[in-house]
Amino acid sequence: MEGIIGYGACIPRNRIKVEEIAKVWGADAPSYRKGLLVEEKSVPSPDQDTITMSVEATKNALKRAGINPKDIGAVYIGSESHPYAVKPSGTVLAEAIGATPEVHTSDFEFACKAGTEGMFVALGLVKAGLIKYGLAVGADTSQGAPGDALEYTAAAGAAAYIFGREKIVAEVLETYSYTTDTPDFWRREYQYYPQHGGRFTGDPAYFRHITGAAKGIMEKAGLKPSDLQYVIFHQPNGKFPFRVGEMLGFAKEQIEPGWLVNKLGNTYSGSSPLGLTATLDISKPGDLVLIVSYGSGAGSDAFILKVTERINEVRDLAPKTRELLGKKVKYLEYGTYAKFRHKIRKAE
Amino acid sequence: MREVAVVGVGMNKWGELWEKSLRQIFTEAALLALDDAGVDKIDSLYVGCMSSGLFVGQEHISSLLADYLGQAHVPAARVESACASGGLALRLGWIEVASGLSDIVLVGGVEKMTDVNGNEATYALGTAADQEYECFHGITFPGLYALIARAHMEKYGTTREQLAMVAVKNHANGSLNPLAQYPFKVSVEAVLGSVMVADPLRILDCSPITDGAAALVLCPVELAKKRKKPIVKIIGSGTATDTIALGSRREITWIESTYQAAKRAYAMAGKKPEDIDVVEVHDCFTIAEICVMEALGLVEKGKGGRAVEDGLTSLQGKIPINTSGGLKAKGHPVGATGVAQAIEIVKQLRDDAGPRQVKGARVGLTQNMGGSGGSSVVHIFERG
DSSP, rough: OOOOEEEEEOSSEEEEEEEHHHHHHOOHHHHHHHHHOOOOOOOOOTTTTHHHHHHHHHHHHHHOOOOOOOGGGEEEEEESOOOOOSOHHHHHHHHHHHSSSOEEEEEEEETHHHHHHHHHHHHHHHTHHHHOOEEEEEEEEEEOTTSSSSTTTTTEEEEEEEEESOOOEEEEEEEEEEEEEEEEEOOOTSSSSSSOOGGGIIIIIIIHHHHHHHHHHHHHHHGGGGGGGGEEHHHHHSSHHHHHHHHHHOOOOHGGOOOHHHHBBBBGGHHHHHHHHHHHOOOTTTOOOEEOBBOOOOEEEEEEEEEEETTTGGGGOOOOHHHHHHTTTTTTHHHHHHHHTTSSSSOO | OOOEEEEEEEEOBBBOTTOOOHHHHHHHHHHHHHHHTTOOOEEEEEESOOOOOHSSSSHHHHHHHHHTTTTTOOOOOEBBBBBBHHHHHHHHHHHHHTTTOOOOOEEEEEEOOOOOHHHHHHHHHHHTTTTTTTGGOOOOOHHHHHHHHHHHHHHHOOOOOHHHHHHHHHHHHHTTTTOOOSSEEEEOHHHHHOOOOEEEEEOOOOOOOEEEEEEHHHHHHHTTTTTTOOOOEEEEEEEEESSSSGGGSSOOOOOOHHHHHHHHHHHHHHHHGOOOOEEOOOOSSSSHHHHHHTTSSSOOOOOOHHHTTTTSSTTTTTSBTTOOOHHHOOOOOHHHHHHHHHHHHHHHHTTOOGGOOTTTTTTEEEEETTTTTEEEEEEEEEOO
């Protein structure tokens, strides 16, 4: 039996409201609020990046797992905002938590699903018996071009998962991946901001892949939507997860515990993994949970988890996700936000 | 000149057809039209298409589409008159059959607009306006029609609600058309509360960006009579031009090209506005439908808004307009629009329009328009 033995989240304290962004661009804030179902998004501080957030989320995961970091055999970070184009993020994380040098490290990139990609591989290595514990983090300080629709949602956050065979918090019952060549969103080498295909990112991209993966895994597991207590879908905006849930036959109540996007924004590689940390925070032993990520380009990874008795022992060992979301929140004006996100730079 | 009949029509569902290419959507519609006509060989092809070059990077589509339809070597021509390309293609096909040059002519229209982003689509559409005198100064089509709307409101007291009622009516009709891109109803409140595009026009005043094709088959009436099916004749065809720059017109609320084209079509058909049972007009924006009603002589100048409010143009009204849902709900793949309008009228006159059928319709009219009225094409059809 393999599964999650520890999980942790990291959410920056800075926020910017949709109105503040709309004001600068002369856009209609109420229609963005209504259209995206997003009120505000997280913004990383100048000293926060994918690596520092990965470290923080991992420390929280280690508190819950209660293991010796030396026993972690693989460290993976999935992100589309690795601070370096060449030089791994994972090595810094592995060093920071004391997992080096006997550890396999790799950085993943697959738009918004790089986090679950790392989880998929870490779980696989544990299952194969090659390593004792495997760590996977989904983290991003995602970028939206100034004035682009993405700017209203592109946020920052990280979620970390440690997989193992003992002291399991949530057993992985089934996995499934659904992948095609669908170019809905991309950022080329040397480009600072991503480009996207507008409405093309909907039906042929997000909805096709998520429904494909969700149906595939439920069929494989012999389960139907009503058998599951909770479901987490990738959250590029507030509306998409509910719409895809409705398409698949899930009720709003099954989605809501992991639905953070209205106050958090889209944390890209951290999006569905953070939805899962929030859901585990409120899960009871025996609950069945489905998570389906989505990454442009395009693909979805799906996991069906069964929460164990151990959830009650570890839940309070680290900050809960919704506590982090509401803690010491600081609202930024657009100017400060622009500086923090390096949209404007001081003269040299 | 010979009398000309429409003997086949073909159209598939319009929308964001990301899984299909331009040649595929055209070929599907054309094959449906050929099947409906019961022919497998054509004498020539006209295809209306405004801007395949800017939308999908493909020109020379007359030959391309003839080839993909399995009709290589036939004469084929692409026709461009901005958003009136489809209507003008129909006119040229009609001339070819009427003149006796050809017997079986396929007239199609196609546009694949969603392969580019919104800015690129706006740019491509903007090329139908006067680049030097309009576009270079920053205006786009919603802006031009907003100027018309504002002027119409000032001059005639047309209200913001009346504009919204055009969209409400066309969506109500479109909800009965399974081929429409947006087959759902909207309310006046929804239109008034939708996103502002160019004051006073909001997003629900504007026709959408659409992928789609439409095709029909023309032949001499004598030949059509050999088939045991209802005959729909083209009894009037008129086209006219105007300045393509809105600012050069004497009166921006009056679409002179539509007036002139209609005058010619009415004269040829021997019909008057009151003889028309069902109409398809170019409602690229809600205000356009109001101006066009006036230019076609269906209502008095300045009374378009009031007529919509009074229900004159609804499906149950005296003169139903845009039973298909219009450009607003059915979609507006620019080059295909003029052909699809003719298809709707043919269906109506064949008594084949299902839940949106206008009872006893015998005479129908289509009005297709390029840009802000720089060109207009009007056709009048009659059940034979």
